[in-house]
Amino acid sequence: MYSIREKNxxxxxxxxxxxxxRLFSKKGYEQTSIEELAREAGIGKGTVYSYFQTxxxxxxxFCEDELDYVRQELAENANLDTPLVExxxxxxxxxxxxxxxxxxxxxxxxxxKILPREHHSAEDLEVQEQYFKLLYPIYQRAQERKELxxxxxxxxxxxxxxxxxxxxxxCWYNGMIPTEEIPEAMETMIRQTLEGLKP
Amino acid sequence: MYSIREKNxxxxxxxxxxxxxRLFSKKGYEQTSIEELAREAGIGKGTVYSYFQTxxxxxxxFCEDELDYVRQELAENANLDTPLVExxxxxxxxxxxxxxxxxxxxxxxxxxKILPREHHSAEDLEVQEQYFKLLYPIYQRAQERKELxxxxxxxxxxxxxxxxxxxxxxCWYNGMIPTEEIPEAMETMIRQTLEGLKP
DNA sequence: AAACAAAATCGACCGCAGTCATTTTTGTTT
DNA sequence: AAACAAAAATGACTGCGGTCGATTTTGTTT
Numbered sequence: 001m002y003s004i005r006e007k008n009x010x011x012x013x014x015x016x017x018x019x020x021x022r023l024f025s026k027k028g029y030e031q032t033s034i035e036e037l038a039r040e041a042g043i044g045k046g047t048v049y050s051y052f053q054t055x056x057x058x059x060x061x062f063c064e065d066e067l068d069y070v071r072q073e074l075a076e077n078a079n080l081d082t083p084l085v086e087x088x089x090x091x092x093x094x095x096x097x098x099x100x101x102x103x104x105x106x107x108x109x110x111x112x113k114i115l116p117r118e119h120h121s122a123e124d125l126e127v128q129e130q131y132f133k134l135l136y137p138i139y140q141r142a143q144e145r146k147e148l149x150x151x152x153x154x155x156x157x158x159x160x161x162x163x164x165x166x167x168x169x170x171c172w173y174n175g176m177i178p179t180e181e182i183p184e185a186m187e188t189m190i191r192q193t194l195e196g197l198k199p
Numbered sequence: 200m201y202s203i204r205e206k207n208x209x210x211x212x213x214x215x216x217x218x219x220x221r222l223f224s225k226k227g228y229e230q231t232s233i234e235e236l237a238r239e240a241g242i243g244k245g246t247v248y249s250y251f252q253t254x255x256x257x258x259x260x261f262c263e264d265e266l267d268y269v270r271q272e273l274a275e276n277a278n279l280d281t282p283l284v285e286x287x288x289x290x291x292x293x294x295x296x297x298x299x300x301x302x303x304x305x306x307x308x309x310x311x312k313i314l315p316r317e318h319h320s321a322e323d324l325e326v327q328e329q330y331f332k333l334l335y336p337i338y339q340r341a342q343e344r345k346e347l348x349x350x351x352x353x354x355x356x357x358x359x360x361x362x363x364x365x366x367x368x369x370c371w372y373n374g375m376i377p378t379e380e381i382p383e384a385m386e387t388m389i390r391q392t393l394e395g396l397k398p
Numbered sequence: 399a400a401a402c403a404a405a406a407t408c409g410a411c412c413g414c415a416g417t418c419a420t421t422t423t424t425g426t427t428t
Numbered sequence: 429a430a431a432c433a434a435a436a437a438t439g440a441c442t443g444c445g446g447t448c449g450a451t452t453t454t455g456t457t458t
Contacts, residue, residue: 005424005435033414035439044438046417055415103317111310114369118302128373149398157396159366159388166313166369167362173314174327189358196395197356199348204405204454232444234409243408245447254445 013051016041017065020058029059029104056108063102063109070094071134084142085190091135092165093183099169100179107173114166132158147194164189212250215240216264219257228258228303255307262301262308269293270333283341284389290334291364292382298368299378306372313365331357346393363388 019041023032034055038045052058074094078087099106119125132155139157142148148157168186171177177185218240222231233254237244251257273293277286298305318324331354338356341347347356367385370376376384 003425009436034416035414038438045415046438047436049416050436053416107314107316111314114313114365115306115310115372117306119374125374128375132375146398148396152391152396156388156391159370160363160391160396163362163366163388164359166365167358170313170365171358175318175324176327176331189355189362192351192355192359193392194395194397196393196397197347197351197359198393198395199345202455208406233446234444237408244445245408246406248446249406252446 009051012041012043012047016043016048016051017058017062021062024059024105029055029108056112059105059108060112063098063105066098066102067095070098078138080138080141081145084138084145084147085187085194087138088161088190089183089187092161092168092186095165096169096172096182096186100172100182110169132162135161160193161190164193208250211240211242215242215247215250216257216261220261223258223304228254228307255311258304258307259311262297262304265297265301266294269297277337279337279340280344283337283344283346284386284393286337287360287389288382288386291360291367291385294364295367295371295381295385299371299381309368331361334360359392360389363392 016037020032020037023037023040034048035045037058038048041048048058052061074091080087099110116124135158136154139148139154143150164186167189168177168182171185172179172182215236219231219236222236222239233247234244236257237247240247247257251260273290279286298309315323334357335353338347338353342349363385366388367376367381370384371378371381
């Protein structure tokens, strides 16, 4: 069980996150100062920093919470026996939808996630690899169904599709692909990756 | 011909960039203040901002200058008739070498390039598409040699390989792949993309 | 060479992210 | 309930990125 202290901490953390999202959404990330955010959350400025290390960390926490939720939902409703392309589309589009709905936060979050500052612990590495392994069961079943070659490492397969995701997100942020064309483009690219670029 | 004024401007810009790289390399980007940088370059703080809009822009300009140079060299020494995998490896490894030699700058540069802040002009979009078209001649020749399917759009082909590049860079920054294993991993992934992931 | 407009330079100033010594709150012991 | 130690909260303060109006330099015209 959580002590009263711990419950309050968890609760206040949520308050800060909610206040942050209200203000960031209304005025934008850059235009919201920590002091203002603290006022909105009904606490002092310094207190914010005992819950989050930096301003960006607040965004990161929000996105991670949200994505954890999205992924859990997906895991619960997953059907490992639908065709691979379909499964990948459901997963990537869910993640993309979250990013595109929160364009500014998504950018800050992905920037740090894709190209992180020098990381310290071996723990960070573990987290990252965990992310790559998330889809392993899907790939294994697809291999069993002969939808994927069995002579490839799962890590590599994960890599290919993650690379495509990075590509699509980057193209979207660069304005090369409008939101409504993303699904089609994504599916095309997945299919081509499966078929190969060679004649 | 450039006027005296223009020559001075170009020259002073170079001075600032050189001072910046000296300090950033020695003390790191965050630890170097603009005021210090101005002192090193022998000018006032405000002057720096009539050459560059933001601190990050200084890094960006440095990386772009450098990469332009790398790309020009590659273009001159290119042999469009060597096998596609080989050509791609030369190009991507050249870019990657630049990034990995300047880890901190490379990160800041790529963060902005991959996931840029809301862009304004249609010009930015043009620049980005230009980058994708850079390798078109290579792909076309590869198609003629039957190394690539001809029923695919060149933009998509470019996308596939650029996606792989993003993947490798991200894995490297996340500490998942050490520098010396990048070439092997890169080549493996390129080959798999060509062959396809389907049995 | 004097007068002058345009361009370039400058540094005092502003707002904000992040720190830290001090104060307040909380839970426990006597 | 008084005393006390640990945890949490606080806001004055620091340093830096970026701005802007004042000042100097430059090139041109008379």
